Amino acid sequence: MKTIKSLAIAGLVALATASSAHAETVLKLATAAPEQTPWGVQVNRLAELIAKESDGRLKVEPYFNSQLGTENDTLAQLARGRIEMGLFTVSAAGQQAPEVGLMQLYGYFDNNDQRACVQDNHLTEDIRARLAPKGVYFGAWAEVGNGYVMSDREITSAEDLKGLKVGMSVNKINTEHWKVFGANPVPLSPGEVASAASTGLIDVYPTVYTFYIPSGLSKIYPVVTEYNYANGPGMWAVSQRVLDGLSEEDQAAIKRAFADPAFSSKAIMDEIFAFEDKMRALHESQGGKIVTLDDAQIASFRDKLPPWWEAMAADHGDDGKAILKLMEDGKAACKG
16 A cells, blocks of 8 residues: 555656646737737747747747737836836837937938848847846847838928928937928827828828828828838847846747847848838829939938937937947948
8 A cells, every 4th residue: 555655646746747847937028019910920930939949948928919008118017027028119128228219310320231230230239238237138129110201292302391290209319300300390199190190280290101001191191202211120128037037048048039040130120121012012002102212312311310310319428429339330330
């Protein structure tokens, strides 16, 4: 009888040990993106990579469509360790370390290939070091997309913006950028844009195709001037507190997933830009107008921006100057 009892106990211990070996740590991932978008595809790919790299010990559980809250709220929760992971804009990152928001300086990079090179090779470690003390581990760069100028008219030079009412989200970079051209910024939430455009509260709404078409704004403002005023970097983030609480093995697994070539800036950008191309084609097929600019027309906007870049960096003191210097050095190194 003792032998049977001992075998039973040994069996229970073995089962408990086996169960423990296969236990999963669940990592909630917050994002505003819907699942059926390129961002959703990227979120699910990251989840698969982390599961693979950790041999199934880590399970990423995505929450799409802002289910856990707005991105500013969820990033704040992530910093406190209440949410494990997330996909965020650089604007949200700037709520934690304000100088990081300088990555969204409009018109700064010559093109997106140059920006991808600068991000991956000249900025990642510095941004990571700046966010870590704020409770945020910077995993990799993400991408929001290319911002263009949407209106009921063509905007082919900086002069065309003078006196126009430009709808925008509220932050200093946005506000001061449009003032450079003599425009009048009008703060709006995304839900207010269509009504403001319909009633004449605004004349222009700069945004990305992935908002422009699904929101119905393309029906009110059918003219897209493809002055690429904004390139929108984002970030994949992990709670530093959560990361520090994992085993070294699991920390390494997460970092390997972020280092996968599929999460290089160029690879991430290419997927988002391919989706934008489909949105652009849809707009044209529905009778929308797309206006492309020549080099001289683009220069009429960009030539006005360098003093504004300097002023925005100066707002953040030595930290701002340091970020701008990294960006300048990166641009020089990535010209080829």
